[in-house]
Amino acid sequence: MMSQMKMSRRSVLSTAAALPLAGMAATQASAAAPLVGPARAPFNRIKLGGFDVTSLLAGTRTVPDPNTIFGLNATPEEFAAASEAAMIPTDKSQFFFTPTVVNTGSELVLFDTGLNGEGITAALAAAGYAPDQIDVVVLTHMHGDHIGGLMTDGAATFPNARYVTGSTEFDHWNGTDNEGFINNVRPMAEQMEMIGDGGSVASGITGMAAFGHTPGHMTYMFESEGQQLVLGADFANHYVWSLAHPDWEVRFDMDKEAAAVTRRSILDMLAADRIxxxxxHMPFPALGFVETRDAGFHYVPASYQFVMDS
Structure with missing residues (x-):
């Protein structure tokens, strides 16, 4: 029966803006029910010119001993002082995993895929999308928490998508025996378009080389109707320890010196141009601004700067 068929891509592209209101109604209707599980929606949708940009919470976890990850070239005293100034603990850190969907009006473009297929599928469903509606999957780099959702139970999670990634990044991992790459990325190799610095994913979406975190790590500039937003991926992994101290080494950065240079360069651009x-890995919904502060930078979470039309 036609009434039982799922929404088409055309319907999703044209009606996504109504979803927050539907979610609000559902929340109001169940206000008397006991709260169970996370008290926040696992997606956040904003308007950027003619684009809808939706960040997805595909997973979160608490990680102990963050000084073994961040500030490897800082003393324990320096790390403790920076943490105390920001009123955050030194014995644990909250990690967020935030893929992003861009609705350009003609295509649904997904950036990164989370830790596993189940997580990204659930986050997409909460935002009103199905995996088979995704037109393009962009991989910013090949760390496991970005490629883990490419496959689900041995099959492609996004069966109708084309795939885009940086050529430098793909070539590096293709020369390794990394299990995550072999199991999740290599099966898509023949469907994958390789781009470099300045390469286009779709109209208004441009790749920018941001090497260091991995050999070919990429960020992306979104531009629509005079508005800009940077999809930063992992150029900075913590809103305090990576921004206030961009020269602090991070365990996950494969080339720590190059990553620090990249981090400071991007933060300079974001602060100067107010992008x-x-x-x-920023605190969900992972959207914010950067301002200069002392010898580093300060994270300013977005509030109501981006308002969907009612």
Whole structure:
């Protein structure tokens, strides 16, 4: 029966803006029910010119001993002082995993895929999308928390998508025996378009080389109707320890010196041009601005700067 068929891509592209209101109605209707599980929606949708940009919470976890990850070239005293100034603990950190969907009006473009197929599928469903509606999957780099959702139970999670990634990044991992790459990325190799610095994913979406975190790590500039936003991926992994101290070494950065140079360069640009960014590991909904402060930078979470039409 036609009434039982799922929404088409055309319907999704044209009606996504109504979803927050539907979610609000559902929340109001169940207000008397006991709260169970996360008290926040696992997606956040904003308007950027003619684009809808939706950040997805595909997973989160608490990680102990963050000084073994961040500030490797800082003393324990320096790390403790920076943490105390920001009123955050030194014995644990909250990690967020935030893929992003861009609705350009003609295509649904997904940036990164989370830790596993189940997580990204659930986050997409909460935002009103199905995996088979995704037109393009962009991989910013090949770390496991970005490629883990490419496959689900041995099959492609996004069966109708084309795939885009940086050529430098793909070539590096293709020369390794990395299990995540072999199991999740290599099966898509023949469907994958390789781009470099300045390469286009779709109209208004441009790749920018941001090497260091991995050999070919890429960020992306979104531009629509005079508005800009940077999809930052992992150029900065923590809103305090990576921004206030961009020269602090991070365990996950494969080339720590290059990553620090890249981090400072991008933060300089964001602060000078007042461009918002989405950071994969920033506190959800992972959207904010950057301002200069002392010898480093300060993260300013977005509030109501981006308002969908009612």
């Amino acid at each position: 918002p960014f989405i950071g994969y």
